[in-house]
Amino acid sequence: MSKRVLIVRGGWEGHNPIGATDVFIPSLEAEGFNVDIEDTPEIYADASAMSAYDLVVQCLSMTSATVDEVDGLRRAVAAGTGLAGWHGGIIDSFRASTDYLQLVGAQFAAHPHAAADRGRTDVEPYREYTVRFTEAGATHPVTAGMTDFDVLTEQYWVLADGLNEVLADCSLVPGDGDEWPEAVTMPVAWTRRWGSGRIFATSLGHTVDVLSNPAVKPLVERGMMWAARH
Numbered sequence: 001m002s003k004r005v006l007i008v009r010g011g012w013e014g015h016n017p018i019g020a021t022d023v024f025i026p027s028l029e030a031e032g033f034n035v036d037i038e039d040t041p042e043i044y045a046d047a048s049a050m051s052a053y054d055l056v057v058q059c060l061s062m063t064s065a066t067v068d069e070v071d072g073l074r075r076a077v078a079a080g081t082g083l084a085g086w087h088g089g090i091i092d093s094f095r096a097s098t099d100y101l102q103l104v105g106a107q108f109a110a111h112p113h114a115a116a117d118r119g120r121t122d123v124e125p126y127r128e129y130t131v132r133f134t135e136a137g138a139t140h141p142v143t144a145g146m147t148d149f150d151v152l153t154e155q156y157w158v159l160a161d162g163l164n165e166v167l168a169d170c171s172l173v174p175g176d177g178d179e180w181p182e183a184v185t186m187p188v189a190w191t192r193r194w195g196s197g198r199i200f201a202t203s204l205g206h207t208v209d210v211l212s213n214p215a216v217k218p219l220v221e222r223g224m225m226w227a228a229r230h
Contacts, residue, residue, distance in 0.1 A: 005033040005055040011063040019208045021059050027221050044069040050076035054229035059089035070100045078195025082227030086205030106160040127155040129170045137167035142222045149215040156203035164190040200227040
């Protein structure tokens with residue numbers, strides 16, 4: 001029997017939801033998935049439709065969802081449908097929904113600018129940092145065999161809970177003028193169990209270039225495959 005994946009993409013165009021998800025459609029199809037695409041989360045409220053999916057890949061930045069839509073997603077994941085995503089598409093989706101935040105277990109809080117650029121909208125808040133694989137990541141199916149790598153992109157300040165299994169992290173180091181007094185360890189990639197379902201998320205993925213990075217693309221691909229219904 002073929003597998004089915006639902007890609008839900010939309011929201012803030014700055015994250016290029018179409019281009020970003022298109023990076024992974026060939027990989028999903030090569031793994032035997034039939035791909036369906038929606039541009040709103042309305043389908044989440046349809047229990048019959050959701051029960052047919054083995055995986056949901058969500059790329060919905062700065063959006064909202066109804067109580068029924070969030071409840072439908074929670075129920076689908078708890079029943080075994082996998083959920084995977086990256087960057088703002090999964091951890092900056094439905095900020096007003098505490099039930100969604102509990103489901104995904106992490107929330108984008110900020111991407112600190114250099115002090116001199118704070119408040120500016122014409123300068124990307126990019127930092128160069130090292131993605132480090134944790135002790136758990138060294139043996140986890142998603143990240144086993146992967147090695148630390150450097151990136152130049154947005155660095156997310158993430159609020160997360162203890163249910164997540166962090167596979168990769170980074171240090172968010174204060175620069176001149178930053179208010180926090182010392183380097184803070186931030187999760188970069190993690191997994192989570194919810195009922196019979198699995199969740200994979202990473203804070204990487206601000207641009208298509210980052211998602212296409214040879215160190216990042218396999219991370220997302222393996223995360224999606226791990227999250228899919230088993």
